[in-house]
Amino acid sequence: MGAGRYQMYNQNGFKLGLFGANCSSGRAINKLPERWSADWQSCKKMAQLADEGGFDFILPIGRWKGYGGPTNFQGTTYETVTWATGLLAVTQKLTVFGTVHAPMFNPLVAAKQMVTADHVGEGRFALNIVVGWNDPEFQMFGQQQREHADRYGYGEEWISAMKQMWSRKEPFDFDSNFLHLHNVVSEPKPWNGETPFIMNAAASDVGRAFAMRHCNGFFTSFREFDVGRATEIVKQVKVDSRALGREIDVYTQGHVVCRPTRKEAQEYFDYFTTEGADFEAIEEILRLKDITRANTPDYEERRKKVPLMNIGYPIIGSPDDVAEKLGRIHNIGISGIAFSLVNYVTELPLLVEEVLPRLKAMGMRA
């Protein structure tokens, strides 16, 4: 992969990305007045701060429908490939992903959209594939979700077709189980003729196997209490992908609250995950997973945990604490983290000024 495909292959041993900024409230299910609006001017400002500050990537969420509640959590969302294209036009160095639901995007339209983004960014576009889970979103598209294994069966054909569109010069047919495409041509090819960096966001073993066969990265969730399990999974991904003759990076997700003191950070985190949380939206998220008061004896406990579960690994504290926690993730063998903030614009400067230099001093970044 040439120096052009750029921030995902740079010298930073541990990559830093911002996650979820294309959605209102980002990933924190909160009612605070400063919660993220996700309007274009704010997104643009965030991207430029991150780019100038030395972040490696920006990763959106593929989301089509909000969760209700007083804030309609994630009810306002930019479609991610067009969002990435706009951000690539106003930044210089960082990679911007599209998070794309394979079943909802015709592969030829998707392949060409992504090439457009990649040319605008001169090789800085990357793809995060999701196969989806949320029924009301599929219903909006007039689709029924496939059985779990078939979701990846379809994904496998979808990405294989797309890779051919990105590389083959002559017209070709792609006739498979789910796709029947005839006399396909797709020009131009991605920037420098190189396939963009591809991740798969998943938790299951099937999703992990899909990532190992077809992607450059596996994007998954680990929480603080399963560091042992995370270490095991990362080791296994490395061993299994090498057996397939491939090298796969493992990425994870989290949420950062960094303040000058640990006390301030912890108080803010405690507030927006309890009193400041949007519990009506939280109940809807549980309902979508078929968890209700009627069928779940420990419903109240589950409900309280959602604001924490939703944001993944919590990285809370002073700049020293945040750097130390990121170091722990790096030591597991994870290649990078995509994290959210309650407000991406107001919270970025402290990270750039205080945390990034610490990571450099720790040898995690060039």
Ligand SMILES: Cc1cc2nc3c(=O)[nH]c(=O)nc-3n(C[C@H](O)[C@H](O)[C@H](O)COP(=O)(O)O)c2cc1C
């Ligand atoms: C880290 C991570 C990020 C994800 N991001 C999204 C997303 O942006 N949109 C979405 O609809 N699903 C997202 N998902 C869910 C995926 O769509 C995936 O289909 C779901 O986890 C079910 O597949 P699995 O059983 O292999 O995990 C994400 C999953 C993980 C683990």
